[in-house]
Amino acid sequence: MSLTLLNVIVAVVIAIGFAAVNAAYLVWAERRGAGRIQRRPGPNINGPLGLLQPPLDGIKLMTKQIMIPGGADKILFMVAPVLAMAPAIMSFVTIPFSQGIAAHNMEIGVLMIFAFASLGAMAILFAGWGSRNKYSVMASVRAVSQNISYEIPMLITAITVVMMNGSMDLKTISEAQAGGFWHWNIFPSLQSPLMPISFIIFFICSLAETNRAPFDLGEAESELVAGFHTEYGSMGFGLFFMGEYANIVIGASLTTILFFGGWDCPFGLFPGVWWFLLKIYLLIATFIWIRWTFPRTTIYGLLNLSWKILIPISLFNLLLTAGLLKVF
């Protein structure tokens, strides 16, 4: 547990670098994926396969003037994008990428990620309010009610996994699933047969928590212009975008650790971090695939799904899991 100053600095730099590079290139992946699904090329001009697009976009965003709308709450307007990005970086600190690759392994890793994820809703609220724009306020009210209602089933299903593994430590949870496919939490042979249900609930909730389509009611271009970031240009908008993708990476990492065995390799080849990254990016590819396949739901459909279906099922799931643990 001894953390020297150098360790801290290296860990912070790596976390920020990983988050930023991922955010930049996931935008590229998203646009390419969207292009493929919609039978058009996507960004393919700058560099091979369009790989130079993200840095060019970054330069463009950074050189643009920051416009603050008249009558806006300046401080909140400027703070909100930072608040969207910073918690995402904080969460990277505790994610174990491999046996030895974790900036700071915490005993309460699951709790920490949820604690910082809850700050994201605050950023959306401040952005919507600070912009002094009716569309933004409506969008942020929507996004926050969505975040609050999906946090509950997500936490409850996370608790079922924590109960199965008897720990909140992400590293311990990963280690407990070592030894091939059938030891992973998602597969019911050795674990509780309810785990696939937990996984589906968790996956839906992580889609909703990261404000991804089909649950992107906070952005809803067709009704609310661009939602809570309507008034943002230049790097303020860029930070919201990067925060969204960093959150997606965290959601995928958490799903990997809780259900897919973390860094465990199914065939005994290339142990460690490569498998972890492979699993993350497969999950993210699924996120992108879902976004461009399903249409957006309505806000009532969204809230009903959470309160009337997901929360009761996840509560039953929790009770049954507790019962199973007690009996066996």
Add this chain to the structure above:
Amino acid sequence: MNPSLAVTATTAAPGLLTADGLTGVVFLIMVATTITGGIIACCARRLVRAVAGLVVCFIGMAALYYFLNSPFVAMMQMLIYVGAVCITIAFAIMLAAPEEKVKHGPSSPLSGPLGLITAGIVAFGMVVMALRTTFTKAPKVNGGSVKEIGIQLLTQYSMVFELVSIVLLIAIIGALVIGRAGRSK
């Protein structure tokens, strides 16, 4: 001034770049964050900014808990106070008052110099008390691990645990009653 005040400060202050010194700096930053947040929350003219100040204050307090080697309490502070309480307050403000409310009207008689004097006296009293007390190290109740906290909560402190859940139950019932009253048949 009072010589007895200086008694506790006999040990030499550690250098700024030693481990103890840096710890002190970190601690002071956390305290400053908490106090700044609190001041913003009290003095802000706009309600949303007051909530923002409250968020800063709670984050500072979470940092203090973490500093005091109880990460579980720190994360709970973040999850409950920042993630739930503050967001609910901000949500309520947005739903209820879409226009910014700026404080108007005559201020209460306590808000002038009288309030300042009272605050000064209270602050002075607390400082004197803090400096005169000889602080003893409290015994460590448990290792601070989640497992031990859970065991303690469900054995020794189970009564407290149940009482807290009754408070929450009452809050839920109250919310339902208020929400029900607004409905037309």
